[in-house]
Amino acid sequence: MKKVQQGHGSGFNNFQADAQKVKLEPVAPLQVSANRWDRKAMQIDPDSPELVDRKIMALLNKLTMKKFDSISDQVIAWANKSEKEKDGRTLIQVIRLILKKAIDEATWSELYARLCRKMMEQISPKVQDDGIKNPEGKPIAGGQLFRKHLLNRCQEDFERGWAKEATAAVKASEDEAAKAANQQSGTEEVALYSDEYYAAQKAKRQGLGLIKFIGELFKLLMMTERIMHECVKKLLGNVENPEEEEIESLCILLTTVGANLDIPKARAHMDVYFSRMKELAKSPNVSSRLQFMLQDIIELRERKWIPRNAAAALGPDGGAVAGSGSGAPRPRLKVGDLSNFGKISKGQPMAFGPGSVFAGKKGVESKRESLSRTSSSSNMFSMLSQNTEAGTNNTAKGEALR
Incomplete structure (x- = not known):
């Protein structure tokens, strides 16, 4: 240990000797710049x-x-x-x-x-x-x-046309990815995750977020029922060749406000909307993903707008009972009852997938009423400002903006 310490000390002395032999250039003193940082000068105006x-x-x-x-x-x-x-x-x-x-x-x-x-x-x-x-x-x-x-x-x-811009950017990015895949392997992933792709996904996310936020404003009585019905009619205007963003926006909107709109005085309108949605769910021009989204909304209304995960509730004895969905009710199960454990119930036959997606039309023509058909480039929220002046006094008087 003693030798190690001596060796370390001699090495340090040699380093100092070598440093003294090096000629260091003189360093100019620091100059105060005109735009130097000043805490007082950087304080922000409280009204800015x-x-x-x-x-x-x-x-x-x-x-x-x-x-x-x-x-x-x-x-x-x-x-x-x-x-x-x-x-x-x-x-x-x-x-x-x-x-x-x-x-x-x-x-x-x-x-x-x-x-x-x-x-x-x-x-x-x-x-x-x-x-x-x-x-x-x-x-x-x-x-x-x-x-x-x-x-x-x-x-x-x-x-601002978020839907059109998002769709165009996504399709352009996918086209570039397809071309790159034919030319060189491994470039498809790069094209899919380009800046344009992320910008398009952000625009789509914000557009759907705007739809949901407007629905939440309606639920708090900050918008009228007529505005919501006009929005639904705009989204259902093009049944022959609907745009993807229109259907997705429709599903988001009805998921948010469907229970509030489906009231007795508007039941006829809601029946017409869902007749159109059943047509869209069977349309060959609609992708499978959107067909399932539409079917989920149709089934949600059939369950009286009760979410699927909330359809089953606990009874007073702690057992699970069937919710408000269709079909025969399940028997109540007591906590800890394992008498039927492992037994197979021979009830109704099992069906895979949504059973009513490809069901035939019944009474669609009798329930249909004319809906204004508009092009996908139209603004489905253009009526927002039309009722602002009319609903101003009602807001102050607390008349629920209806």
């Missing part, structure tokens, strides 16, 4: 849009059901900064950020819809936009202004 973006996005990232009251109050406080503005620019900015989060995170669209509902109810009545007035010529303020800006934003985002 950059600070609003940072604060609102930070709050929305923390928004959960447990923290809903505290976070939503802070968001409303930021939106109320428009009290000192005549154009409501801070309110518009907050709405834009909320809508962006809602369509990017469709799983939490219900939570963001609840935030919008609370904001519509609690926004300060002093917040107004001099550029937006009611039919009487008075500026719209408070919750009515919030609702109008929100609906306008929903319309503008859909009018």
